[in-house]
Amino acid sequence: MxxxxxxxxxxxxxxxxxxxxxxxxxxxxxxxxxxxxxxxxxxxxxxxHGETRITRLAIGEGDCYSPFAIRSHEIWRDLERMTNERLLHITGGLVIGNSDHSGRFHGKPSFLETTIRAAKRWGIQHEILDAQETRRRFSQFLLSDSEGAYFEPEAGYVAxxxxxxxxxxxxxxxxxxxxxxxxxxxxxxxxxxxxxxxxxxxxxxxxxxxxxxxxxxxxxxxxxxxHFSITRQVLYWFSCPQASHRFGRGKSPVFLWALGDEEAEGLYGFPAIDGDGGGVKIAPSKYDREVDPDSVDRSVGLEEIEKVYNRYVRGRIQFVEPRCVKTATCLYTTTPDxxxxxxxxxxxxxxxxxxxxxxxxxxxxxxxxxxxxxxxxxxxxxxxxxxxxxxxxxx
Ligand SMILES: Cc1cc2nc3c(=O)[nH]c(=O)nc-3n(C[C@H](O)[C@H](O)[C@H](O)COP(=O)(O)OP(=O)(O)OC[C@H]3O[C@@H](n4cnc5c(N)ncnc54)[C@H](O)[C@@H]3O)c2cc1C
Known part of the structure; x- marks a missing residue:
């Protein structure tokens, strides 16, 4: 030493x-x-890790967060100029939830309502869409008639x-x-x-x-x-035969879907950034497996993939198949609020x-x-x- x-x-x-x-x-x-x-x-x-992270400027976790996201976009653009590497990709972003806006996500009730409030408070460009209009513009998402969406053109993902x-x-x-x-x-x-x-x-x-x-x-x-809970989170890249056409960059937004499900309160996903063979990255936010960061099981079995597909993806997101081209395991560190x-x-x-x-x-x-x-x-x-x-x- x-x-x-x-x-x-x-x-x-x-x-x-x-x-x-x-x-x-x-x-x-x-x-x-x-x-x-x-x-x-x-x-x-x-x-x-995991190639992509959603970024949005109107923040459903609390309207106090927006100044951080807005400033982060500026810093990443500066870093891009400095390094010649692309960090921030603007794709537009959808936040989907019940049309009464009451659904939870990331532990926060009324996620959609807070998102809209933040957009108004910070002057962030957005549209409110009903289920029919969302399905018309983004046919990959099968919203039920009791759901609606917030669309933010300046949302996207960072690498x-x-x-x-x-x-x-x-x-x-x-x-x-x-x-x-x-x-x-x-x-x-x-x-x-x-x-x-x-x-x-x-x-x-x-x-x-x-x-x-x-x-x-x-x-x-x-x-x-x-006060800190460490949970195992799995990212799934579901196979999609026409990924570039159905979920390609410039065609598909990042999305976040407040489900109000007991096991996973929400689902989120990204455009297909790796072409037809690369799959579409989709993940549920789950809090049911507390782990130690040094001994977490990072393997993801077929049964786990099938369960997530059947429970969260099937009937909600069209064109993706139950098979995964890859998975990754990651950690959330969450406080009580x-x-x-x-x-x-x-x-x-x-x-x-x-x-x-x-x-x-x-x-x-x-x-x-x-x-x-x-x-x-x-x-x-x-x-x-x-x-x-x-x-x-x-x-
Ligand atoms: C699956 C998943 C999806 C997510 N999706 C999004 C999203 O779409 N949008 C979004 O905004 N956020 C998202 N997040 C959250 C976001 O990624 C995290 O908040 C952020 O990456 C946390 O960064 P960190 O620096 O706290 O932790 P880390 O990136 O884990 O960094 C901690 C570092 O500390 C080091 N370290 C630990 N102990 C020691 C030690 N004793 N000595 C030296 N080094 C040590 C570790 O090696 C590690 O490199 C997601 C998180 C996960 C897990």
Whole structure:
């Protein structure tokens, strides 16, 4: 083991969606920063893989979120110019639900109603469609007559692996030190201020630490662990013989369907981005399998595929077949109110927690990184972080 006691302004632990964004923003501000990850991001063992993440600007999880999604789109466009890599794809997005707008999604009741309220509050272009009009324009979706949809032309998807890679690389170019395959084992706040971090590679000191370790959060915050639930989520690429024609880019929007089902409250999916043989990515948001991030079963059996197809896809989404061309297993880290945690640890304010993103964090991650960088360097963020405070949980 190499030993070191280098000192930094900030250490960022975890370089997934949140950590990579934070590292990039800090490095851009010329902060002396070191980022650690136990693996080599982008990787497929946390919450930021699977080729695509839905982004929408009117946010049904709460209208306080829209400024983060709007700003993230700007940051990704800047990163695209910097890296020559495409990160953000605008396809339009549909949010489907009961026409009384009461359906739940991501733990939030009245998801469609909140989406529409957010669109009005933030001036986001949208249309409200009844079932007949939705079926006419998007024949792949078989809405029942008691359902309707919200359509947002500026919604789409981001490429999570590319976003993580772009921000880690940009951070490196701005001078950040990056330690990959280097697991942080201990975080020791010092009574005199600052924090000592012990990693596989040695001992490091920093004035502040940003903890962005996703589903591993309870390892370092045992007193809050009971508020965080880690669930296994499976992504399915269902076979579709004419995927490019039926679900191709420019033809099919991203979609999210609030089902109000006990087992999976909703279903979401994407255009077919890999041609006819690549399948159509569709997934239910399920909370029934709590897991440990280090021992989660990532295999997906035929029985599980068949069950999801029959229960959620059949009769709702046309043209896709029960067979999968591939699957992926991913992790949600969810709080009781399904909101995020972005806050200083009350008992140790030199430690900033940027985690549990409750299954809907990616679209906001670039701006969250910016807000955390502001918090760490100036003491406050230009966007309101109060909804994400740790004080809402009782210890
Ligand atoms: C299946 C699925 C679908 C989703 N769909 C959407 C969507 O469509 N739209 C959307 O906006 N959001 C979506 N999300 C949510 C979004 O992807 C997550 O909120 C986001 O990726 C979480 O990022 P993170 O940085 O918190 O976690 P991660 O990306 O998992 O990063 C945590 C990192 O910390 C590292 N780490 C952990 N412990 C240590 C340690 N001790 N030392 C060093 N490193 C450590 C890990 O290796 C990992 O790289 C989805 C999530 C899943 C799982």
């Amino acid at each position: 190499a030993h070191s006691s280098a000192s930094y302004d900030v250490i960022v632990i975890g370089l997934g969606a949140m950590g990579a964004a934070t590292l990039y923003q800090l490095a851009q501000r010329k902060v002396r920063v070191r980022g650690f990850d136990q693996f080599t991001p982008p990787h497929a063992l946390g919450s930021s 999570p692996e590319a976003c993580v890679r772009a921000q880690v690389e940009a951070a490196r170019r701005y001078g950040a030190e990056i330690a990959l395959n280097d697991k942080v084992i201990e975080i020791q706040p010092r009574s005199s201020g600052g924090v000592t971090v012990r990693a596989d590679s040695g001992i490091y000191n920093a004035d502040q630490v940003v903890l962005a370790i996703g589903s591993w959060i309870s390892r370092f915050l045992p007193t809050y662990a009971r 399904s909101d995020f945690v972005i806050d200083r640890l009350p008992e140790t304010p030199q430690l900033v927690v940027v985690s549990p993103c409750s299954g809907h964090g990616f679209k906001h991650s670039a701006a969250i990184g910016e807000s955390v960088a502001e918090l760490v360097t100036t003491g406050s963020s230009s966007r309101d972080l109060r909804p994400f405070s740790l004080s809402r949980f009782s210890l």
